[in-house]
Amino acid sequence: MKNELVELSPKIVDWVRTQCKDIFSAEHTKITFHARDAFPRTYYRVHITGGTPVILMVAEPHMTLFNEIVSIGTWMHGQSLPVPNIHAYDHVLRVILFEDFGDTQVAKMFLEDLSENGAQAEKNLYIQMIDSLVLFQKANADDFIQNTTYDNIHIADETMMFLNAFQGLPIKERDSFDRVQRSLIDTFQIQTTVLVHKDYIPANSMIRSDGSLGIIDFQNARIDHPLFDVVSLLADIRRIVHPELEAGMIEYYLDQAQYGSEAVDHDYHVLCLLRNLRIYGRIFELKEYENKPHYWDLYSDRLLYYIRRELDHKANTEMREWVESVPMVSEQVLEGRD
Secondary structure, three states, rough: OOEEEOOOOOHHHHHHHHHHHHHHHHOOOEEEEEEEEOOOOOOOOOOOOOOOOOEEEEEOOHHHHHHHHHHHHEEEEEOOOOOOOEOOOOOOHHHHHHHHOOOHHHHHHHOOOOOOOOHHHHHHHHHHHHHHHHHHHHHHHHHOOOOOOOOOOHHHHHHHHHHOOOOOOOHHHHHHHHHHHHHHOOOOOOOOOEEOOOOOOOHHHOOOOOOOOOEEEOOOOOOOOHHHHHHHHHHHOOOOOOOOHHHHHHHHHHHHOOOOOOHHHHHHHHHHHHHHHHHHHOOOOOOOOOOHHHHHHHHHHHHHHHHHHHOOOOOHHHHHHHHHOOOOHHHHHOOOOO
């Protein structure tokens, strides 16, 4: 066995060796670094002699949600959802061996030149992601392993994060914002709840070797509004989707989900506003208090694009009026002055 990374402890290397023998009846030849995320987790590719590689995830001791990755991933795979199979795990070592979905991330495909196939190639990728999203929504939500149904109170609590960007805002205005956003939430026209991924974006979508879509980073899945993941996908600040494509994908989703078009239009735009208000407050907090300004530098302009767009939608008139009535907020949000 060849271990190319000194930070992998001998205990983890021995564990991987044992799993390769027990599960695949083979030794692995080497372990190579694959990726690292912000949770923090480090991923390695385990190359198995004569077989398909697998992914080793190593979670740092203070990382939360390890148990959720195991339990939710196992449940989802049992529901035939397109998530990686968990071959083995160890709670003490905090390691998991996953099925390897390869390196073809949808987000990276968008960064490549799609001009050869034009807009159709982009559309086809979004169609695949909508199809996969619908599979999640058709899963038996009543049987979901995690008791994590989000109600309007949770959504309202999360949206209050927007005010992190306005620390000097008087309590009167804070209370009025809370009343307005709760009033918006109460206007939701779709009352059905479904399984949602919660971070359903191109960066978490992989094109597998057979051309099908695989979904990763599912540990925050919960029961929530059906349009939560639709908004995450089509109004993602990492990539502005052309309005024509966005509208077309909403129509495509409508054909499969069979909700009323007026209800979808209303709830989509309310959710889009609330989501981006929350993110705006969060990345401001990262910039000001956690010394992570790069998120603000990268995404604040795109967030303002979505916030301003949604404030102009008829469903969000009450929030638009609130923003215009509070100079500290209107100057920063509507006029763009920091």
